[in-house]
Amino acid sequence: MSGVGESTGGAPSGGLSQWAELPLVFKGNARDYFRLWIVNLCLTLLTFGIFSAWAKVRRKRYFYSHTELAGVPFEYLGAPIPILKGRIIGTVLLALWYAGTHFSLRLLFIVFAVFVALTPWVMVRTAAFNARYSSYRNITFEFDGTYRGAAGALLVGLLLTAFTCGLGYCWAFTHVRRYFVEHTSYGGVRGRYTAKGGHLIGPYVVAFSSVFGVFSALGYQAQRGHGAGLTPLLLVGYVVYGLGYAYWEARVGRMNWRHTTLGPLRFDAKYRARDFIALYFTNALAVLGSLALLVPWASIRMYRYRLDRLTVTQDGDLAQFVGHPGQAVRATGAEVMDLFDFELSL
């Protein structure tokens, strides 16, 4: 652990107030992570899911602790019990959603209305929880967005999308993301997000039109009543959807990092769509072929790729980050988000 030894904070010597690329290293490996994963999965199944809160903390800790920026690892501070409480509430909501969509029309409308009203709250709590319990150099991230602010951003996004037949989605996406990035801070310094919808329109058109094309072909085939020829076509649709998804993820990930800054820190992510496609494809084969035993290997592989191609550059004085003690944030929202499988990672 030479990087954390006697040097001052592991930062490149003499580079504290100048320009420097900060080394970002992932030190995890699939062998160790497999052990962590299988033990925690086994305990989760044996406790009928109750242990899943601990399992989540352990998984998070693994990735945080093995990620070192300028020689110092990140620290995950989330505790299992608040996460467990959040999961219980999330499960109840999920059950309501399921019952609502399956058994009663009136309940469906009520549940739907409640969900729409809850969405900004869930997103805000998730961002706050993730920020508050992510620590680097003993300074935690903070999120100070509000329900009202997030709801406003989402509403604008919704209107932008609805009134342009979907084309405005790119502007909606960047609008909502800007809200969340610019209300996240580290050591009193806010993140900045400068991407515009125009940056995304190319990838959006490519991904959307390919997926849309295949699904219209599917619909046409179904309309003509060729039920039997549908299965192979469905598989094709599935593959095209996977390709479109991987391509979109790579492009959006790249754009997001390039247009995000945090005080003196600049980011760049050299993600390539073809790499994402290859990774997603081989990961899917590995996971399916191994009866899910290679899930940890696939997780490590994907994370390593994302991190290896991410560069962090320091352009200014790090001393402008100043930490201050904050207060605890409830986990409920974050866990609801998790159960409904939204992804809003930075």
Next chain:
Amino acid sequence: MNQPSLLTAVGTLFDGRSPLGQAARLELEGGVARLVVGDGVWQVPFAELRVSPRVFATPRFVTLPNGAALVCPDQAALDALPGASRSEGPVAWLEQRLSVAVAAVLITMAGLAGFYFYGLPRVAAAVAERISPERERALGERTLAAFDDHLMSKTGLDQPTLDDVRRGFALLTHDLPPQKIPRLEFRDAPKVGPNAFALPGEIIVITDQLVERCTTDEAVVILGHELGHVTHRHALKHMLQEVGIVAVAGAVTGDASSISLSATTLPPIVANAQYSQAFESEADAEAYALARKAGYSPELFASCLQKLSKGHAPQGGILDYVSTHPPDAERLARAHAAALEFERERALWAPSALTPATP
């Protein structure tokens, strides 16, 4: 005398305000902790120190009462300090043992298999028993209304044909109490084609296209299959099992949506298809039993199946695993076997078989 062992943890101290650390050393001797930063030495109450849980060989964080944290390489002696998370210590211990990992793989695999083949179907059956069909009716009605809006319209069959099918259906449902007899709906559905299906809430729909393609007797035996779905509560059970599958798949693949979309969506599809095939086989068996009791040969099921599969692309190979129905060949073989049984039974009850055999 059992003195706490001597500990010297060398690392970087972060005060919680500045991101820049200072080289520091934590010394522990005889229950007294000392923090050495440069030339300064501070006494720290041992009981107020907190050490983060072990995560393999990564550095650990020792938090001091004033909020500062010392990041230092892991060493066994750090376990002497009070833990920040007591519950995680044993988990970290388990994670580091190969034998535990092997055992966990075996237990997990056995547990998942048991859950899939034994536990979940039984739980779903028990829950389904507690939900009355009336509760499902709203869902069935809604589905039927949606189908009527887009895919189906009023039946175009003439009254005698309808009566014939209804008469056969009455024979099949003869043993059921009147309130348990499903509602039979005829629909003209060119987009659906020749088909029959059972909706939640004891509603059976049969398309004109099926009745036209098959003989009345064949259509009646197909209705026996749908009756099997209804009496075994397959629609509800399938829904419940789907929930179980999604919940467990979520636990297994966890954060895996980030590694590949299909890695998380395909396994539940395959798992559900296998359940669906089991339901179809059960409904087939019910169709044969009902047919035999009402005096129809299960061979009618086979002949109808053959008529319906004509014009289909031949299935087989890997697609069979994601198909909701068992392969046709398998179903035909079972129908033929049931038909043979039916013939044997009939021969047994024929007058000639009743005369005592002469030795």
